[in-house]
Amino acid sequence: MRVWRILIPIYNLFWLFVVVTKISESIYAEYQDRNIEIPQKPTYTTGIVYAISILLNTLFSISKLINDDLKQNPVFQLLTGLNALTGVAFWIAYWIQTAQYKSQIKQFVGRDTL
Numbered sequence: 001m002r003v004w005r006i007l008i009p010i011y012n013l014f015w016l017f018v019v020v021t022k023i024s025e026s027i028y029a030e031y032q033d034r035n036i037e038i039p040q041k042p043t044y045t046t047g048i049v050y051a052i053s054i055l056l057n058t059l060f061s062i063s064k065l066i067n068d069d070l071k072q073n074p075v076f077q078l079l080t081g082l083n084a085l086t087g088v089a090f091w092i093a094y095w096i097q098t099a100q101y102k103s104q105i106k107q108f109v110g111r112d113t114l
Contacts, residue, residue: 013055020047020094027101034108042101046094053087 005015024044031038060080063070070076 013058016051016054017048020044020051023047023098027098027105030105030108036108043094043097046090046097050087050090050094053083053090056083057087 003019006012006019008015021044024041024047027042028038028040031042057080060076060083064076064080
């Protein structure tokens, strides 16, 4: 997979959705290969919420550049702030989940080679 594409500005907003989907599918396939039960799309929901919040945050920022009145609008500022906090919280949760699955897979690989 070409994860480096996430470094390309603008394109990365859409590529993040692909990365989240592919990671979820990869984790699921790894568990299925070992006949271990796992939810259909592990990490997917958390990752998609994170990706959506990044996309929304970008759109909010562009909106502020286009319309100066939004900078003074308290409701818009509140939405922007809540979205940013949501994005950070789900980013942390996503990477914790991913790291947990990674460490479990490493344990499986260690058992398979014995």
